[in-house]
Amino acid sequence: MLVVLIVAAGAALSRHDRALSSLVFAAWMLVAANALPGAQAPWLLINSAALFGAFGIGLLVRRSLLIPAVLAFPVILHIAWRAHPDGVLASGFAVLDGWIPCIQVGVVILAMGLIRDSLLREALVMDAAFRVHLDAEAASATAQARSHARRRTAIAIHESLLNTIRSVLAVNEVDRLRLRQALLRVAPIAVRTATIPNLGLLRERVIEDAGGNPEVHLTAPATLALSDDAFESVRAALVELIRNHQRHGDEGQVVVRLSTSGDLVVAAVDATPWDGDPLRSGIGLRTAVGAGISELGGTVRRSGGVITLEVRAMAMPLSIEFGPTTVFSRSRAFMSMFLASMASSGVLYFIALALGARVTAAGLTLTVVALLAGLATMVLSWQRRQRILAHVIPIVALPIAIPWIALWMYSDGCPGQEQVLTSALNVSGFMVLVITLWSRWWILLAAMGLWLGGVITFALEGAASCESSALLAAFNSLIFLPAVIAAVLLAARFYARAEQVRNEQRANEILHRTAMNAQEQVNAELEALIRQATDQLDRLASGVPLDRAAIDHMRQLEGRIRLAVQVDPEHxxxxxxxxxxxxxxxxxxxxxxxxxxxxxxxxxxxxxxxxxxxxxxxxxxxxxxxxxxxxxxxxxxxxxxxxxxxxxxxxxxxxxxxxxxxxxxxxxxxxxxxxxxxxxxxxxxxxxxxxxxxx
The missing domain is CATH 3.30.565 (Heat Shock Protein 90)
Incomplete structure (x- = not known):
């Protein structure tokens, strides 16, 4: 009952570091309980409890205590079994005075300790590389955010302040009333954004901001959602194209058509003399139409008098890549090494089978095949690489062949060796699982199917005394252990997905913070120039004459503003x-x-x-x-x-x-x-x- 309570507590505390310790403690309490006077648990597979306990010890014990643990716990298991050898299921204790399961415990502890240290070293290297990667990503995001903020600010200033300055410089006498009205419409540096951007709101904003009553036809649902960046980029590009046509084109009315085709597609019928020449394009065409659209992965095409803009509806200019999570592969490495250590040390069962009978070709073949398969499982588990089909087939054929060789060896029965034969067949199933864990899932199913075919054939065609051994091995290898592996890997998969979600949230937080900081920095850099320009315009609107000095000052400010919104001094x-x-x-x-x-x-x-x-x-x-x-x-x-x-x-x-x-x-x-x-x-x-x- 105490063990059940400890296991339950470990499950309840599974999110805490001490959970594994409590489960390991429970497993070894089962082992130690067999040494108590009067202990009788005929249902207990004491070696299975010890092996799962060894799995945890290998992960938890300090490196300095690993070798003492490898030597001590097999002895503890042997002492516990020898106290009441008839009180539990004998299983692998039936030969070599019960030492094979004890040796397996030592090998499992050693293998799990080594794989733990190896993965820890890799994790430290990966963490260092991840920090470098994250710093680089953050620096790149900062540069992108500053560029994006400067571009959006350039568009906002161009639409309001620079156009106002241009109109003042184009006349001999200032219309003070119109200038005062224009100053009221001068946008602040921070770009306006819609609360819930959509296609219908885009149409309204284009008509409002462009002026001149352009025809904007909507042939897609007005409620189609847009990202803030897609909304603002398309709006700015359309406004610039319409205003450019009004300044330089013929007197015909501009017609804009908004539609969708997976991505947001904007087509503007335009007679603007812009030919895309970068030497002739100004801030508006180059920044709003060209760079503003391409920054989001969009395209700008011109065919005759029609300019077509294409931008993904939910496009965003910034991103941070955290890289793939390694939780699932590490969990597979632990499970694979656990099974491989049991399988490789379990080769001793095949040697015991060969020694328990007269030396035959079948016995020698079985031993050699088991040795090769055990070695292969350890190599594959230590290398931890995905294997192609051409490499997997000849390797997995070794453990698949074991039940068939056993049928050849025990065609006349297996008196006195049923327990050892069960353990040996179990080991061959472990080998198949380990090898196919590092390949495709369908290879795993096919290999286990072939192995099961051999076990069933052995049970049906072999001697009746061996039937129960074959069926018990099939149960352990096809139901119990796969269920444990599936549960562990499924939990790792869920954890990996949760980690990915957390990384995405962290990335969004970093990007949001970076964008806000970048906009604040750009605002601070431009604030003095914007204030000088608006103060000068305000003086002109208040009656100060537009003389040569005022004109030169306005042209100087215009040039400095145009350069400041396009050239980032830090990047x-x-x-x-x-x-x-x-x-x-x-x-x-x-x-x-x-x-x-x-x-x-x-x-x-x-x-x-x-x-x-x-x-x-x-x-x-x-x-x-x-x-x-x-x-x-x-x-x-x-x-x-x-x-x-x-x-x-x-x-x-x-x-x-x-x-x-x-x-x-x-x-x-x-x-x-x-x-x-x-x-x-x-x-x-x-x-x-x-x-x-x-x-």
């Missing part, structure tokens, strides 16, 4: 730093720069000094403009300015100049002016392997 390559350097020099000299799209790669290699000097000379021309992008093959940095052809760094426009790892060329600018020649200086450098324009 930018050499071309991004060059853009910041050139802008600072021009602003310090009292000038301004028209900052176009800046999407260079993160290539950190510094620009050669001669090339940088040429850029510095070119940026001080009249009305300079800068742009940068990476097409995956090369980085491009351009400076466009107006100057006399005689002032060019070298004569001739058709011959590029090589400077270390960059190539410098000068060409006529696409846009010309009436009071001078306008040229574009292009610096090109091959991208690093895997170059990208985003973190």
């Amino acid at each position: 930018c390559g050499a071309f991004g730093k060059v853009a910041q350097l050139l802008l600072d020099e021009v602003v310090a000299a009292g000038g301004f720069v028209n900052v176009r799209s800046l999407e260079p790669s993160l290539d950190p290699r510094p620009i050669p000094p001669p090339a940088l000097g040429t850029l510095r000379a070119f940026i001080h021309g009249r009305d300079p403009a800068i742009a940068a992008f990476c097409d995956g093959l090369a980085d491009y940095f351009t400076v466009t300015s107006t100057m006399p052809e005689a002032n060019l760094p070298w004569p001739g426009l058709e011959h590029p100049v090589e400077c270390e790892d960059v190539e410098i060329g000068i060409e006529w600018a696409a846009e010309q002016c009436e009071d001078g020649d306008r040229f574009t200086l292009v610096v090109v450098r091959p991208a690093l392997s895997g170059g990208s324009s985003t973190p």
Whole structure:
């Protein structure tokens, strides 16, 4: 009764570290109880209780006590059995004075201790690698989050503040009433998000934010859910395309069609003269339409006057991979080593069978096959690798053949050896289980079926005295042990799934925290510039004249804001730093720069000094403009300015100049002016392997 209570307590406390200890204690109490005076338990398989106790001892005992435990517990089992050898089921104690089960206990303790230490060492290595991996993932997520926050902020500022500045600079006299109304609509830095984003709300927001009453047709359920990122990216892209058409296209009305085809598909009938040229695209087209969609794995296509956007409805830009869980494979390793240690030491039963009869070819064959199969089980369990069918078949054929060889050996009966034969057949079943645990599940079923066929044939065709041995072995190997293995592996599978859920929750928490921190950092970096720009606009709306000084100041602020929302000072390559350097020099000299799209790669290699000097000379021309992008093959940095052809760094426009790892060329600018020649200086450098324009 005490043992039952201990087992029940161990099951109830299975979530605690001491649960296994209580179960091991209960198993060895069963063994020790057999030594008490008057102990009688004819139903008890004392060696089975000892083996399960040995399994726990091997896992729990300290490394320094492993060898003493290997030597002591087999002796304890032998003493307990010798006290009342007739009080329990004899089973494997029937030969060699009962020492075979005792030796099995020692081998199991040693094997479980060794596999435990091996897995612990692997776990320490994996934990260290996991920490490095997690740090790298967190750093990558931080870079992605900053890029994502900066891009969304750029879109929000472009839609409100930068468009307002552009409209002010495009007129000779400020309409103060309209400017005041525009300032009321200037969005804060933090991007608005819908409480429950869906397709219907997307349609409403596009019409509201774009202005001009565009036709937006919805041919999909309005309640289709969208992720915040998909909602905001598609909204920003459509608003930019519609506004771009209103500024540069014909007078026809823009028509937008929203539909679904697994992914969210947005088609806009648009006459915008945008041709996707990265040198001509500004923040809106490059950031909102191009990078904003591609960041979520979407696509942008143009066919004639129709631009089609495709984005997954629940797309998210950030992710963290924790890697696969190893709980299931470790549980399989423990169970496999437990069975393998019993099987390999159980080869002694086959030797006992061979010694118990006259030496025959069948006896020698049985012993050799058992030895080879036992060795194979230990090797497979220690290596812990999935095996292909071609490797498994010849190995598993060894234990499968054992019942058939036994039928050949005991065709005339097995008097006096029934108990040993039961244990030997049990061992062969263990061998089949161990070998097939490291292969496909259907191989396990097929192998156990063939082994069972041999056991049943042995029971039916062999001598009647051997029938009970065969049936008992079949029960142990096909019902009892598989049930235990299935329970352990199923529990491990559930634990692995729970661990995966916890990892996903941790990843979401890290991503949410990272995104919030990134947005706060970006807000802090841009806050001063935004305040300067809004204060200047507010002064203009209050009656301050739009003179040359005010215009130059607004253009300086516009250039600095455009650069700040595109170039992350913490995560930018050499071309991004060059853009910041050139802008600072021009602003310090009292000038301004028209900052176009800046999407260079993160290539950190510094620009050669001669090339940088040429850029510095070119940026001080009249009305300079800068742009940068990476097409995956090369980085491009351009400076466009107006100057006399005689002032060019070298004569001739058709011959590029090589400077270390960059190539410098000068060409006529696409846009010309009436009071001078306008040229574009292009610096090109091959991208690093895997170059990208985003973190």
